Amino acid sequence: VQLVQSGAELRNPGASVKVSCKASGYTFTSDYIDWVRQAPGQGLEWMGGIDPEDGGTKYAQKFQGRVTFTADTSTSTAYVELSSLRSEDTAVYYCARRGASWDYWGQGTQVTVSS
Secondary structure (H helix, E strand, O other), X not given: OEEEEOOOEEEOOOOOEEEEEEEEOOOHHHOEEEEEEEOOOOOEEEEEEEEOOOOEEEEOHHHOOOEEEEEEXXXXXXXXXXXXXXXXXXXXXXXXXXXXXXXXEXXXXXXXXXX
16 A cells, blocks of 8 residues: 655745645545644644545544645545645645555645745
8 A cells, every 4th residue: 555645835924735646556535534733843733634436524623724635546645735725734744545545645745835
């Protein structure tokens, strides 16, 4: 099983960013993909997740309205898009397969928001 994420991103405040997570080695539609971020010096923060089988999503309340999860079953790729970026969104963003637990993780994508 592998989850491979897209590369680092630098954005201005107010912009949007979209991070991808390409899955391989298992049936993509069999498990949720969650998104978790870690800001500098802070712990892991769960953002929510998507069921690739039917596109159903769940968002942490903090991110509702500003984050969108999508999944492309033809390429086994999940995406997170975060809009209206602010400096506090600077973090490493991870995708994780939600099997019995978060059993497989992507390598992380650094998103930096700075003017």
